[in-house]
Amino acid sequence: MKPEWKTICKVSDIPVLGARVVARGDAVPVAIFRNSEDKVFALLDKCPHKGGPLSQGIVFGERVACPLHNWQIELHNGCAVSPDEGCTQRFAVRVENGEVALDLSELYGE
Numbered sequence: 805m806k807p808e809w810k811t812i813c814k815v816s817d818i819p820v821l822g823a824r825v826v827a828r829g830d831a832v833p834v835a836i837f838r839n840s841e842d843k844v845f846a847l848l849d850k851c852p853h854k855g856g857p858l859s860q861g862i863v864f865g866e867r868v869a870c871p872l873h874n875w876q877i878e879l880h881n882g883c884a885v886s887p888d889e890g891c892t893q894r895f896a897v898r899v900e901n902g903e904v905a906l907d908l909s910e911l912y913g914e
């Protein structure tokens with residue numbers, strides 16, 4: 805299905821090495837991360853371990869450390885770094901002219 809991009813914020817609205825949370829009504833929010841190279845990633849704000857809020861973790865390289873038990877999660881696919889196991893949902897992100905957009909159907913679908 806063709807993505808239906810919705811602008812969420814500017815890259816500069818996301819703290820460097822941090823995240824911004826996108827609320828989705830009753831659904832688990834999505835966390836949009838920005839790393840030191842201004843790359844932007846989006847994951848479900850829920851650690852694959854015990855559901856910790858990844859948006860409150862620290863970003864380094866292309867990973868985020870969960871604030872609860874320090875699992876390392878790969879930002880590009882939402883999967884835990886070995887020896888830990890499990891993945892959280894990742895969301896497609898488009899960055900254009902310094903603006904971050906997410907796919908509406910992915911955000912609010914299902």
Ligand code: FES
Nearest residue numbers: 851853854856870
């Ligand atoms: S809940 Fe994330 S490491 Fe335990």
